[in-house]
Amino acid sequence: MRPAPPLRPSSVSRVLIRRHVPSSHRHVSQQAARSVAELLQWRPAQKADDVVVHGFVRSVRSMKTHRFVSLGDGSSLAPLQALVESKHAEAEGLTVGAAVRLTGSWVASPGAGQSHELHVGKVEVLGPSDAKTFPIQKKYQTPEYLRTMPHLRPRTPVNAVLLRLRSEAIASLTQFFAGRSFTQTHPPIITSSDCEGAGEVFTVTPANNTPDAVDNGSSQEPFFRSKKYLTVSTQLHLEALAQAVGNVWTLSPVFRAERSDTSRHLSEFYMLEAEMSFVDHLGPVMDLAEDMLRSLSTSLANSATVQDLLFRSRNSGSDLAPADEVKRRWEGLARQDWPRITYSDAVALLLQRADRFTHKPIWGAGLQSEHEKYLAEHIGGGEKPVFVTHYPRDIKAFYMRETQPAAPDVPGATVDCFDLLVPEFCEIAGGSMREHRLDHLLDVMRRQRIQKSPSSEGGADPDKPSVNGLEWYVDLRRWGCPPHGGFGLGFDRLLSYLAGVQTVRDMVSFPRWYGRCDC
């Protein structure tokens, strides 16, 4: 390295940065580029010159004098048509997959496929592409094949629509909760609870190949004092935050080490969780979930993205559910007054149709997916989502509040909880009132043997029985814990439902599940 020369600092200004920009790059900002979506909506009466667009070549048709280039930039399902003279010096670079900037005139098109097209004067190939080896083809490619290359898959037009849907849904939900003065929070990802040893958690340890460890040959102190896990749900931490600022929500990654191979499960997914403080019963919690999804549906239904989903041609080379089915889903969420039925009533209803089912409905057991499907199809008229409430206590989580007084005519104790079922997909959300009374919570934990883990600290104090790393959660009940409740919603599963994607693996850009974690 040479020693520093005696530089004279120039005056400190924006100009400095320009010094290093090669002059050949400077023309770029002269004319702002327009998105393909923007251009497709633009139908000027007269031709417009000096129009700049950038994007990726989706296909090329070579005619005698011209090449017809389909250009996409992810902003719309439909491509833009550009005409380039075959003799153009750069025409050879317009290969499938190439990243290009085109400048030309936007003129009415004589063709039937589009109202306008770009007559290109200037071609700049910014990122060349070897079309022969480019793995993304315009022809139909199976989802399984596309899943082998998650880093390239988003370049297919349908996957770009899915990315936009996610983005617009996040923005819409953020606005919904802000409008209701819910505080958006960032609960922790690395946590101390192993979810009661259910085994479906990932553990977190620092990589051992630090330079220090190698140099010293010594084994290091554990990074954290005890075993740590990736969160399976942010609910417990949200409850702590709700006792500080009232209603809270989060959209957070959560993790499950499930060794299962289904279209509904991933090892890593986003969960939307909300917690309401100072609510006495389940009604307002269900109202919130219902209002939220209705707001999402009505705010996005007319967006270009959802219109792309609803009015795509049948042969858009995708595996999405039929457009009319997807349309029904959006309309279902927009409807008022979703039915609410108790688990006990649902079981009674299912028993009346017991001959239809492989598994007999039994009060006290979980609902089988054939049961949920029946309820989702028939109670909501195949359209509206359905709340099923008040499940038996013994099949639900320890933190759920027991229904009191117990409903008459019900064979056992229930809890104040709900599952939200939609047609086809069944459960997309679940929620409950949380047990907010210290003695009741400790009773349940004792019954469910959550107490007295030997590894847990704090067991010596008889007033603070050991509760397997959940001492802090119990603590919340010691001082000022109002009645509260909330819900969690699988965000990727909801998006799959609304997009008509058949498996959540195709809704997530880089899906992780048992055996698979590419890139």
Added chain:
Amino acid sequence: MRPAPPLRPSSVSRVLIRRHVPSSHRHVSQQAARSVAELLQWRPAQKADDVVVHGFVRSVRSMKTHRFVSLGDGSSLAPLQALVESKHAEAEGLTVGAAVRLTGSWVASPGAGQSHELHVGKVEVLGPSDAKTFPIQKKYQTPEYLRTMPHLRPRTPVNAVLLRLRSEAIASLTQFFAGRSFTQTHPPIITSSDCEGAGEVFTVTPANNTPDAVDNGSSQEPFFRSKKYLTVSTQLHLEALAQAVGNVWTLSPVFRAERSDTSRHLSEFYMLEAEMSFVDHLGPVMDLAEDMLRSLSTSLANSATVQDLLFRSRNSGSDLAPADEVKRRWEGLARQDWPRITYSDAVALLLQRADRFTHKPIWGAGLQSEHEKYLAEHIGGGEKPVFVTHYPRDIKAFYMRETQPAAPDVPGATVDCFDLLVPEFCEIAGGSMREHRLDHLLDVMRRQRIQKSPSSEGGADPDKPSVNGLEWYVDLRRWGCPPHGGFGLGFDRLLSYLAGVQTVRDMVSFPRWYGRCDC
């Protein structure tokens, strides 16, 4: 469990759920509660009856006939004053920390501290509190002490303000990016790259205590095929997504297993990362970072939350930086035209003041924190953030694009990158142009020995040299990779700066760092 009785399903309706609601709870929804913040702004000319508010008792002063209760609900730093007759049956339950619902009249207050106060008719203690053991006190408590109980710490008034600041900042940024048609994305958390073996990563493995493993006594297949890590940055994945939908951003948790104990570092924190596609040089990337922060500052500066931060009394029992200092930070971000200076010019400037520094500034070495501090204080006038650009290639990451043509008068190769420095805190963001050309990228990776890891797959194909699990990242350059660049910003650090919080550990509700991961 008793067998299911022959229930007759009731008509499916909203009414069902009401059946289980004890009548004693029904009164609640009759009068909607107002937040403390809302009430403090409300100055009716005449007294208003039947006002309902819920919250937590912060303090109680007992006088002869009345108790003066300070009530907070997280919506404002200032509490509401409520007067309860000492002889009220429930008055005894109004202990510090208790969660209560108060109903009464909102009347002009004779006291100096508030314009109005609540004359309470009805007291409901919804979550009692044993004030003697409640660890949160109104008197000053050190940050170190509060950090030992992260589940309770958010209940202090200042911590509630910090939670609201985070929420409002997320909403504001979401709106900013939506307004510019950036797609918000969810890049993966579990990734394949170990960050070039730097050792500061966490590994992810499933807990081994699954019932299956125990039952079979067998060692299971590894959950994923190879070693997996928690992401340290989403940039590489964002680049893939930017090639599909153009400009993208994310606010995502990232992880560093740094065994360091500083006020600036956490093992888990949120990073805001943005990637711009089809940009040829660094200017627009810096413009984006600058515009984003200016928009954040101007959109929030007049919010109740920021006003709480700026106009809090000096003895609010917090360790925040002085309010006038915090005010200067907000104003600094709102200013136009932040200075931009090259690293080389910065080093020359520092050399002129070399006697001030413990470490002599040397071209080719990183800037020491005393150097950054000097630049942040002097170039931005102690107010505006400062971009330092074009650092030496050899001290920067492999993916950064080399500056071409090289600037004259500069002793070695540089890259198109920037650090964004603010007074006091120094670096809060960093960005660069990414090397988008395949051959150039492979050259750098070869030079930095990122290639030819024996553990990597795909090494057999001479056209696809092994690049240590980054084959997919190299692949992005094979087909249609336009010039692009982006930046990352430590979100929690930014919030600390804007709140005046001295250590990022007090900005995050459940902070994790070397040796510490409570709750």
